[in-house]
Amino acid sequence: EVAQAIKGMHIRKASKYLKDVVAQKQIIPMRRFMGGVGRHAQAKAFNTAGSLGAWPKKSATVVLDLLRNAESNAEVKGLEVDSLVVEYIQVNRAPQMRRRTYRAHGRINPFMCSPCHIEMILTETESIVSKEDDDAPKKKSKKKELAPGPDLDQNKLKTDFLSI
16 A cells, blocks of 8 residues: 555655655555555545545555665666656565464464565656647547538437447
8 A cells, every 4th residue: 555655756755755654644545455444534635435544654664765775776876866756666475484472371373474575666757848839730630520411310320339
């Protein structure tokens, strides 16, 4: 959910957003994994079903650290940091690590942790988008507009449209 929230954002905006999530000034909208998630007024801004949202502090700090790492990598490579955009981000499950917890009456239960692999691609984009020239010739549309003439019947057009 945190990864999908910052997808398509500029790196500065994404890092500010995640810092606000840790401080509970902004919320992460819960769209997919929303079982047992509470409703909050901050989530109304994201148009989620039922205004569901949360402040996942642990995952937000991990993604924030990855953004800082990617920013320093971009500086070393000579890229312009202010024009970086999170183009692709994906989170996959990693193999679980096993530990054990000791219970009453000599029993032992598994104590598993669920790590993940986070893959992120940042691209450099132009900050100023040039407007299209008005003098450039406009492309003609290939669709011909069908105007009903005296020989064409409206009902026939509808039946031909339905048969396609």
